[in-house]
Amino acid sequence: xxxxxxxxxxxxxxxxxxxxxxxxxxxxxxxxxxxxxxxxxxxxxxxxxxxxxxxxxxxxxxxxxxxxxxxxxxxxxxxxxxxxxxxxxxxxxxxxxxxxxxxxxxxxxxxxxxxxxxxxxxxxxxxxxxxxxxxxxxxxxxxxxxxxxxxxxxxxxxxxxxxxxxxxxxxxxxxxxxxxxxxxxxxxxxxxxxxxxxxxxxxxxxxxxxxxxxxxxxxxxxxxxxxxxxxxxxxxxxxxxxxxxxxxxxxxxxxxxxxxxxxxxxxxxxxxxxxxxxxxxxxxxxxxxxx
Amino acid sequence: xxxxxxxxxxxxxxxxxxxxxxxxxxxxxxxxxxxxxxxxxxxxxxxxxxxxxxxxxxxxxxxxxxxxxxxxxxxxxxxxxxxxxxxxxxxxxxxxxxxxxxxxxxxxxxxxxxxxxxxxxxxxxxxxxxxxxxxxxxxxxxxxxxxxxxxxxxxxxxxxx
Numbered sequence: 232x233x234x235x236x237x238x239x240x241x242x243x244x245x246x247x248x249x250x251x252x253x254x255x256x257x258x259x260x261x262x263x264x265x266x267x268x269x270x271x272x273x274x275x276x277x278x279x280x281x282x283x284x285x286x287x288x289x290x291x292x293x294x295x296x297x298x299x300x301x302x303x304x305x306x307x308x309x310x311x312x313x314x315x316x317x318x319x320x321x322x323x324x325x326x327x328x329x330x331x332x333x334x335x336x337x338x339x340x341x342x343x344x345x346x347x348x349x350x351x352x353x354x355x356x357x358x359x360x361x362x363x364x365x366x367x368x369x370x371x372x373x374x375x376x377x378x379x380x381x382x383x384x385x386x387x388x389x390x391x392x393x394x395x396x397x398x399x400x401x402x403x404x405x406x407x408x409x410x411x412x413x414x415x416x417x418x419x420x421x422x423x424x425x426x427x428x429x430x431x432x433x434x435x436x437x438x439x440x441x442x443x444x445x446x447x448x449x450x451x452x453x454x455x456x457x458x459x460x461x462x463x464x465x466x467x468x469x470x471x472x473x474x475x476x477x478x479x480x481x482x483x484x485x486x487x488x489x490x491x492x493x494x495x496x497x498x499x500x501x502x503x504x505x506x507x508x509x510x511x512x513x514x515x516x517x518x519x520x521x522x
Numbered sequence: 523x524x525x526x527x528x529x530x531x532x533x534x535x536x537x538x539x540x541x542x543x544x545x546x547x548x549x550x551x552x553x554x555x556x557x558x559x560x561x562x563x564x565x566x567x568x569x570x571x572x573x574x575x576x577x578x579x580x581x582x583x584x585x586x587x588x589x590x591x592x593x594x595x596x597x598x599x600x601x602x603x604x605x606x607x608x609x610x611x612x613x614x615x616x617x618x619x620x621x622x623x624x625x626x627x628x629x630x631x632x633x634x635x636x637x638x639x640x641x642x643x644x645x646x647x648x649x650x651x652x653x654x655x656x657x658x659x660x661x662x663x664x665x666x667x668x669x670x671x672x673x674x675x676x677x678x679x680x681x682x683x
Contacts, residue, residue, distance in 0.1 A: 232567070235525035238545030238591060261589070268548075268587050269569060279524065281545065285592050310581075334657025335635070336572060339581040340588060422656050 233268075234277040240286055247284050248372045248397065254280045255394040261285065262306055262345030265337045270388075290344070290399055295321060301403040305344025310335070312343060322403060323517075324412040324430075328359050334422050344398045347383065350390040350454075353424045357384060357455035358447040359414045360401065362432035368400040377402075381447070384454040407443075409435040411517025413510045416449060417502050419493075426494045427451050429482070429506040431514040433465070441465045446478065446511070451486040451503055458482040461507060475511050479504035532593045534559070535603025543590050550574045550585035553600060561601035561630050565659070572658035575631035576600050582638035582654070601630035604637060613637060616675035622667035628660045636672045644680055648673070 241247040251258060259278035261267055262285050270276045284290070290306040295317035303312065312318055313329035332338060332346075332355050346354050347367065360367075360380040367378050371393065378391060380401075385391050392398065406412065412432040416425025428449035436442040444465040446458040461482035468474055488499035527542040534557060543552060550567075553559045553576070562585060565571035569587040576585045577599040604611045610618070613636045617623055622632075632655055639646055639654035646654070651672050660668065677683070 232548065232551075233546035235544070235546050237524050237526060238528050238589075240528075240591065240594065264589065264592070265569065265587055268589070272568070283589070283592060286595070334572065335638075335654060336575055336582050336584045336657045337569065337587070339638075340578070340583045420656075421653075 233271050234274060236278050236281045238281050238283065240283045244287060244289060244370065244399065245372075247282055247287065248370060248395070250280070250282050251397065252372045252395040258282055260397055263308065263341035264345070265333070265341035266345065266349040266351065284397070285342070293317060297405070300405045303343055303401040303403070305398045305400060306342045309333070309338035309341050309343060309346070313338065321405070322363070324359055324363070324414055328355050328414045331355070331416070331418065331422055343401060347401070348390055348392060348398055350384045350388050352384065352387060352452060352454050352456070353450035354455065355414065355416065355425065355428060355449060358428060358430040358449045359412075360403065361447040361455060361457055362412060362430040362445040363403050363406070364445070365401055365403045367398055368402060369396045370399045371395045381457050387453040406432070407434050409518050411514040411520070413513035413517060415506060415510050415513070417506065424493070425450050427488065427499045427502045427506060429503065429510040431507065431511045433470070433511065433514045433518055435518050440469050441467065446482055446507060448482060448486055448503060451488045451499060453487070456486065458485045458507070460485055465511070470515060475508045476504075478511060479507035482507045528591055530591055530594050532596050532598060534598045535600060545589065545591055547590040548586055549576070549588040549590045549593055549598070552590040553585060553598075559600050559602050563627055563630055565627070570659070571628070572635065573628055573631045575634040575658060577634055577638050580638060580641050582635045599634070599637075601633055604633060611637070612678040613640070613672065613675040616671040616678065617668070620667055620671040620674060622664060622671035624660060624662035624664040628658055631658045632660070632668055636675065639672070640676055640679060644676060646676060
């Protein structure tokens, strides 16, 4: 079923990175493999060397700090993020998103880092991390760099990850006061891949106007797409229903959605309008509950 | 070297194994073909149907979507390891008593998903039961009886409370 490869199971991050710098683009890292094994079964991916990092427990952690915000190790499983009391309390949108990410079986084995590095524009976490202004920490032997979540995906299944680099941590800053963030996607069945999805974060100023807004779309382009023009519709205004409709319409013009068996490009554009408005309304509701 | 066999140490249904395994082997193939534990079913081999669900360290996982070598150091439980000798697990007994069986092909996966749920949440809500088996497709759409049987089993395990 799978093409043959040579297998390594490094015990430390350093060991994993040195294998990567030795074999470079002939090697692939596998974490939970919940997406990767699918493309390996289809022989779209046939690595000569497979570096299995699923067992690197050093990268399996969730740390929350009132000042520093949230840090998630790349090998944390989806289910752990969903169930984390710190995440439920301070970053509820992440827990809600994880609950619909896939079936429980997939969430029990698949990792957050694996999901992000697979760089599928239909993936849910990337859009949420974009609106949360998250950053990703990448490492190569002896080096580290930080990249903004919105710059990580470069194309369909392609990420800004050099052949000798791996994702090791996701850093999410604490949102400013009066910020609400929400994510929803159009699902045929609960836990399905989204036909399209929208993540929205809204920060209100002391007078209730929109101080800042971030909008990102899933499965609406070749990358998780930040809809910057739609954000501008909201920023500096007092948000009302008409403005939310306009933001949805603008986001639909920014989208370049795929045309496939799950939905035509035209249908997806329509759904972008619906979901941006719906999710922005939810985010607005949440600003009231936020400190 | 490509295809070089690697050592796998793990336990299946409480029994320790030390094997040499080709790295490209999926866990489900190892279980069924090498260990002859054919109770775990192969439906789609594509992580869509849930028929191959096993428990790894007590959690429900699809064995078609895990490399056999990734089970190294872990405890795997398959449908063959669920009963206590000749005594069926309350989930199995409840499914039989309640007629939650249909053609039986998805049943091992359903039992494994339900087992993982009840280990974590002994008194689940109906929503939690539904969520636990949302990734197990039943071609006969026998979902309602499965849900009810899992609730009956949960009550039985709690001592009738």
